[in-house]
Amino acid sequence: MEPKSPRESEVTMTQMILPPDANPLNAAFGGKVMEWIDICGGIAAQRHCRQVVVTASMDDLHFHAPIRVGWIVNLRARVLAAFNTSMEVGVIVSAENPFEGCRRLTTSALLTFVALSVTGEKVRVPPLLLETEEDRIAFQEAQLRRAQRLKRKQEGVPWHRLIPVG
Numbered sequence: 001m002e003p004k005s006p007r008e009s010e011v012t013m014t015q016m017i018l019p020p021d022a023n024p025l026n027a028a029f030g031g032k033v034m035e036w037i038d039i040c041g042g043i044a045a046q047r048h049c050r051q052v053v054v055t056a057s058m059d060d061l062h063f064h065a066p067i068r069v070g071w072i073v074n075l076r077a078r079v080l081a082a083f084n085t086s087m088e089v090g091v092i093v094s095a096e097n098p099f100e101g102c103r104r105l106t107t108s109a110l111l112t113f114v115a116l117s118v119t120g121e122k123v124r125v126p127p128l129l130l131e132t133e134e135d136r137i138a139f140q141e142a143q144l145r146r147a148q149r150l151k152r153k154q155e156g157v158p159w160h161r162l163i164p165v166g
Contacts, residue, residue: 003129006138009048009079009089013040017069017095027066028073028106033093034061036075037109041089044077045113048087049125053113056086057149061109067095074103081142085122086114088142110145 013036021032038055045053067073077091093107115125130136 001124001126003127004048004079004082005129005131006078006080006135007131009044009077011040011044011047011075011077013043013075013077015073015075017067017071017073019069022069025066026069028068030063033063033067033073033107034058034109036073037061037077037091037093037107038111040075040077041091041109041111042113044079044089044091045087045111045115048079048082048128049115049123051115051123051125052118053087053115056112056114059110059112059145059149061107063107065095065104065106067093067106068097070098072096072098073106079128080110080138081146082125082128083146085124086112086146087125088112088146090138112146112149 015036017028021028023029042053042055074094075091077089079087080090081088089111091109091111092105094103095106096103115123117123128139130139
């Protein structure tokens with residue numbers, strides 16, 4: 001399997017915050033932004049492996065600043081690391097006030113996607129071609145986060161017992 005550059009997976013999406021996308025404070029509803037992050041990240045993962053992908057986790061989701069109704073939303077996603085059957089994708093969201101032209105970071109997230117065959121079985125993904133020092137640093141950081149995620153998964157989720165099922 002030939003390694004692929006992170007540049008090959010880059011995705012840019014543009015949306016606009018409309019009234020149905022907003023909360024009572026006329027700012028973007030967080031769930032709508034999360035939906036767009038999941039879609040943008042999923043496209044990047046699919047571009048990398050050319051397979052069906054599913055979201056396994058969303059980590060480090062941070063809302064840095066509100067996005068107002070009428071503002072333009074720009075999402076950028078890129079594969080940061082490729083493992084056996086999974087990939088970590090970073091997504092950043094910036095908002096542009098179209099009347100002033102100023103842009104600012106509003107949201108950031110890390111997602112893990114797993115590649116699946118058409119029958120739903122995990123499939124291997126191409127390795128990531130680390131071309132720059134930033135690529136290497138991002139990959140090393142992703143490896144550490146992956147180890148932490150796998151450790152938490154093995155230990156189980158301690159708080160899940162606090163929420164009754166059914």
